Amino acid sequence: MSSPIVPGTSLYDRLEPLLPRVRKPVQYVGGERNATVTPWADAQVHWALCYPDAYEVGLPNQGLMILYEVLNERPDALAERTYAVWPDLAELMREHGVPQFTVDAHRPVAGFDVLGVSFATELGYTNLLEILDLAGVPLHAAERTGEHPLVLAGGHAAFNPEPIADFVDIVALGDGEQVVGEITDVVKAAKAEGLGRRETLERLAGVPGVYVPGLYEVTYAAGGAIEAVRPTTDAAPARVHKRTTSDLDDWPYPKQPLVPLAETVHERMSVEIFRGCTRGCRFCQAGMITRPVRERSKRGVSEMVEQGLAASGYSEVGLLSLSSADHSEIGEIAKGLADRYEGTGTGLSLPSTRVDAFNVDLAEELTRSGRRSGLTFAPEGGSERPDAARPASMTLPASPAICTTSSSVSVGSPHMK
Ligand code: B12
Ligand code: SF4
Numbered sequence: 375m376s377s378p379i380v381p382g383t384s385l386y387d388r389l390e391p392l393l394p395r396v397r398k399p400v401q402y403v404g405g406e407r408n409a410t411v412t413p414w415a416d417a418q419v420h421w422a423l424c425y426p427d428a429y430e431v432g433l434p435n436q437g438l439m440i441l442y443e444v445l446n447e448r449p450d451a452l453a454e455r456t457y458a459v460w461p462d463l464a465e466l467m468r469e470h471g472v473p474q475f476t477v478d479a480h481r482p483v484a485g486f487d488v489l490g491v492s493f494a495t496e497l498g499y500t501n502l503l504e505i506l507d508l509a510g511v512p513l514h515a516a517e518r519t520g521e522h523p524l525v526l527a528g529g530h531a532a533f534n535p536e537p538i539a540d541f542v543d544i545v546a547l548g549d550g551e552q553v554v555g556e557i558t559d560v561v562k563a564a565k566a567e568g569l570g571r572r573e574t575l576e577r578l579a580g581v582p583g584v585y586v587p588g589l590y591e592v593t594y595a596a597g598g599a600i601e602a603v604r605p606t607t608d609a610a611p612a613r614v615h616k617r618t619t620s621d622l623d624d625w626p627y628p629k630q631p632l633v634p635l636a637e638t639v640h641e642r643m644s645v646e647i648f649r650g651c652t653r654g655c656r657f658c659q660a661g662m663i664t665r666p667v668r669e670r671s672k673r674g675v676s677e678m679v680e681q682g683l684a685a686s687g688y689s690e691v692g693l694l695s696l697s698s699a700d701h702s703e704i705g706e707i708a709k710g711l712a713d714r715y716e717g718t719g720t721g722l723s724l725p726s727t728r729v730d731a732f733n734v735d736l737a738e739e740l741t742r743s744g745r746r747s748g749l750t751f752a753p754e755g756g757s758e759r760p761d762a763a764r765p766a767s768m769t770l771p772a773s774p775a776i777c778t779t780s781s782s783v784s785v786g787s788p789h790m791k
Pocket of ligand 1: 427431432433434435436437438440441490491492493494495496497526527528529530531546548549550551553554619639640646659660661694695696725726
């Protein structure tokens with residue numbers, strides 16, 4: 375990028391003239407309900423949180439929304455969001471020397487201390503490179519200096535981070551609620567002590583759940599398979615264990631869900647009702663890496679719905695998880711919400727549901743509020759094997775064990791109209 379990057383200053387004056395020339399400029403302006411802008415000087419640690427896809431896909435992501443709120447609640451930190459820009463704007467940004475910016479205060483991403491990237495899927499890998507390039511941050515971790523942000527990957531598709539190991543400085547394995555605070559503490563102390571990048575990374579390697587690829591060496595067997603991955607310093611553990619947020623009721627986030635100004639894939643409030651999956655299908659990455667199952671209590675769900683609707687103004691609630699109808703109290707949760715919101719026009723939806731865990735009672739509760747609701751059934755991974763565990767009360771025929779995975783068929787879901 376031609377113009378110097380001044381950390382913390384707004385690029386909006388340079389960005390705004392480009393916006394009339396691109397599609398959907400509203401996705402770049404920020405100002406959403408519940409968005410947070412903190413003065414730069416008020417925080418000691420500055421986080422840019424990135425969903426490496428277009429705004430309309432990334433904004434509704436719960437993971438990023440949770441971390442954004444958890445970090446912004448800290449008095450010593452600020453967090454802003456950045457998304458992948460569409461190619462039309464990317465071209466103009468390159469032409470006019472406008473670097474990758476946050477949508478909250480339009481600050482240059484390169485000026486933040488940490489660039490935290492959420493990889494829900496591997497599809498985001500290549501977008502990370504485009505974002506780094508637009509930001510003016512060297513693509514390879516080895517080429518970065520103390521002037522550049524620490525590039526941190528998290529989320530499901532960072533659980534096996536080796537494909538992106540050369541491009542990220544740090545990886546957080548597992549749940550993020552607690553680790554982002556611990557990373558903030560280390561970065562804050564490192565800045566205060568004037569530590570260099572290498573020393574800071576060594577300190578970060580001591581945070582449980584944090585993997586610093588640059589502190590390990592990989593040796594390969596004759597056929598090219600990995601033989602061993604060994605730490606090159608005592609600061610790095612031989613094995614990194616994932617983080618697990620054990621009680622979801624202790625973390626009722628997002629409390630203030632973001633409400634987009636532009637059209638997005640999900641325009642509803644989501645409450646994550648459990649993490650993990652009861653089924654453990656052997657082929658499923660998400661089911662394995664999010665173990666063990668942790669349910670949010672009926673009361674916790676109800677409080678989050680109440681608070682989230684009030685804070686956002688949404689009129690639809692999605693009960694989110696890997697397989698929502700498998701929550702052990704899903705019938706009572708749906709009934710409680712239907713009783714509470716009957717006649718208010720508030721829709722309830724189950725965005726990820728195994729067909730064989732669904733029944734007519736549940737369907738009735740979901741529609742009692744008076745609004746058409748959404749269900750997403752996902753047939754990928756169907757099997758002819760009968761499921762002996764299925765209760766006899768299920769109204770569906772002895773169907774194949776149909777699972778919620780990546781490819782979904784939506785029935786009345788808002789983005790499949
Ligand atoms: C809602 C949803 C969607 C929605 C909304 C997407 C969105 N922006 O969130 C829609 C329908 C658009 C969608 C689309 C797709 N999805 Co989807 N989706 C989900 C679902 C059901 C919920 C996501 C969520 O909000 N989770 C809850 C939050 C709290 O969890 P989280 O994001 O993992 O975040 C936590 C940690 O991972 C961590 N963390 C996350 N990011 C970061 C970053 C940092 C820096 C740190 C420190 C920590 C951290 O901290 C968070 C809090 O603990 C998940 C299943 C699930 N339950 O997670 C599938 C899931 C993520 N989707 C999946 C897939 C495959 C897709 C698609 C590729 C499907 C397709 N074929 O098109 C597309 C890809 C879209 C894209 N380009 O990003 C897979 C991903 C598997 C994989 N390894 O690739 C999942 C896991 C479903 C599954 N059963 O396999 N999806
Ligand atoms: S495929 Fe579906 S049901 Fe099976 S473990 Fe994965 S999320 Fe759970």
